[in-house]
Amino acid sequence: MQALYAMALKPIAETLADPNSYGFRDARSCHDAIGQIFIVLAKLYSAQWILEGDIKSCFDEISHEWLLENIPLDKKILNAWLKAGYLEKGKRFPTTEGTPQGGIISPLLANMTLDGLEKAIRDAIPSRSKVNVIRFADDFVATGSLKELLENKARPAIKSFLDPRGLKLSDEKTLITHIDDGFDFLGFNVRKYKGKLLIKPSKKAIKAFLDKIRETINSMRGAKPEALIAKLNPIIRGWVNYHKHVVAKKTFGYVDWQIDHMLWRWAKRRHPKYKDYFKKRQRQHSILAWKLMKLDRETAFSFANRIAA
Numbered sequence: 632m633q634a635l636y637a638m639a640l641k642p643i644a645e646t647l648a649d650p651n652s653y654g655f656r657d658a659r660s661c662h663d664a665i666g667q668i669f670i671v672l673a674k675l676y677s678a679q680w681i682l683e684g685d686i687k688s689c690f691d692e693i694s695h696e697w698l699l700e701n702i703p704l705d706k707k708i709l710n711a712w713l714k715a716g717y718l719e720k721g722k723r724f725p726t727t728e729g730t731p732q733g734g735i736i737s738p739l740l741a742n743m744t745l746d747g748l749e750k751a752i753r754d755a756i757p758s759r760s761k762v763n764v765i766r767f768a769d770d771f772v773a774t775g776s777l778k779e780l781l782e783n784k785a786r787p788a789i790k791s792f793l794d795p796r797g798l799k800l801s802d803e804k805t806l807i808t809h810i811d812d813g814f815d816f817l818g819f820n821v822r823k824y825k826g827k828l829l830i831k832p833s834k835k836a837i838k839a840f841l842d843k844i845r846e847t848i849n850s851m852r853g854a855k856p857e858a859l860i861a862k863l864n865p866i867i868r869g870w871v872n873y874h875k876h877v878v879a880k881k882t883f884g885y886v887d888w889q890i891d892h893m894l895w896r897w898a899k900r901r902h903p904k905y906k907d908y909f910k911k912r913q914r915q916h917s918i919l920a921w922k923l924m925k926l927d928r929e930t931a932f933s934f935a936n937r938i939a940a
Contacts, residue, residue, distance in 0.1 A: 633712065633736040636704060643703060644739055649749040654768030655738035661817045662876055664767045665830060668821055671763040671774055672810060673828040678761035678774035682781040683814050684789065685804035689769035690737060691729040693744050694797030698730075702743060712736070728797060738768070744796050745769065748789065755788035756780050772816055781807050819877060830877040837882060840870050841889055848897050859897070863890075 641657075648656065653664040671677060695713045699706055716725045717732045730737040749764040752773050756762045761776045762785075773789075775781045789800060808814045813822025818836040822829060843866060851859050867890070871883065 632708070633731070633734050636708065637736045637739050640702075640704060640736070640739060640743075644743050644746070648742065648746050649764070649766060651749060651764055652742065652746065652766045654766070654770075655742055661767060661873075664765050664817060665819055665821075665877070667763075667765050668772070668816065669828065669830060671761075671765070672821065672823075675826060677810075677828075678763065678776050679810050680775050680778045680781055681808050681810060681814055682773040682775070682785055683804075683806045683808060683816070684771040684773065685801040686769045686793065687799050687801045688729075689745075689798060690741055692797050692799075693729055693741065694795070695728055697796050698740060698744070702740060741769065744798075748792055751788050751792040752785050755784045767817055770817065772814070778807055778809075818873070832874045832877065832879055832882045836874070837886065840866075841886065844890055845893055848893050852897065852900060 645656070651664075651667055653659045653661070653667075672681075695710075698713065699710060702709060712731045712734065714726060715731065716723050718724075726732065730740045745766065748766065748771065752764050753762055756775060757780075759776075760780050761774060762780075763774045765772050773781065773785050775785065786800070786805075793799060806814070810821075810823045810828075813820055815821075815833040815835060818833055820831050820833040822831075844863065847862055847866065848859065851862060854862075874882070
């Protein structure tokens with residue numbers, strides 16, 4: 632039922648959506664948001680100050696009253712979804728605020744709740760102040776030519792916009808940063824180096840990725856090499872595909888070295904002849920191009936090529 636109502640509501644939401652909102656919308660992605668950030672910050676005369684916005688528990692704290700008054704849906708149906716509660720360990724818990732837990736329509740309702748934020752910030756700051764707003768779901772950044780404008784104009788405007796919706800900015804996580812110091816957004820670090828804008832994978836994203844690889848390898852200490860490869864392949868491929876569009880050559884080299892080291896320790900632990908698991912790389916940028924012991928030559932070559940690709 633939520634899916635059917637979402638299909639009817641989506642054209643209205645697209646009509647009312649902020650121009651630079653990129654989360655949970657058709658034909659838009661994280662990379663579109665990062666591309667827009669590059670467009671507005673890459674030039675020498677671009678804005679130098681960035682407000683990094685963080686909304687406290689956005690999906691969980693949206694006002695039910697505001698949703699019922701402003702979302703063009705059947706009020707009875709919408710109210711039933713909002714008040715349905717959720718089950719955990721056989722016990723029902725009521726929901727007095729926020730969008731339906733795990734509901735198909737929740738991202739659409741959250742987007743419609745935050746639509747208008749871009750206009751509110753633009754109206755609060757003079758037009759010549761290089762103001763731009765880029766939002767992905769409940770994460771957003773706002774740019775400006777002066778720190779004082781973002782602190783004294785944009786921040787109060789955001790607060791006034793969020794209050795009726797039952798939402799608040801996180802004082803600890805909402806920061807105003809100079810572009811030369813850089814900021815993290817959607818797993819990327821955006822920063823200018825001597826006037827040149829470079830976008831790289833963030834340190835937090837790198838650490839989280841390597842932690843996941845390490846956890847996966849440690850959980851398969853006794854597994855066969857082909858099973859480990861099958862487990863690591865989609866993790867590595869997904870992370871690399873997400874970050875390959877930015878300045879990531881050095882990062883990929885570092886990550887490659889770290890994974891090789893983890894696999895070396897895995898092989899050493901699994902078998903005394905651990906050197907037989909590895910071979911000299913034939914391609915400079917191959918990842919995990921290693922020799923599989925106890926497999927026929929054709930199968931080993933196939934697995935190694937899958938990893939290298």
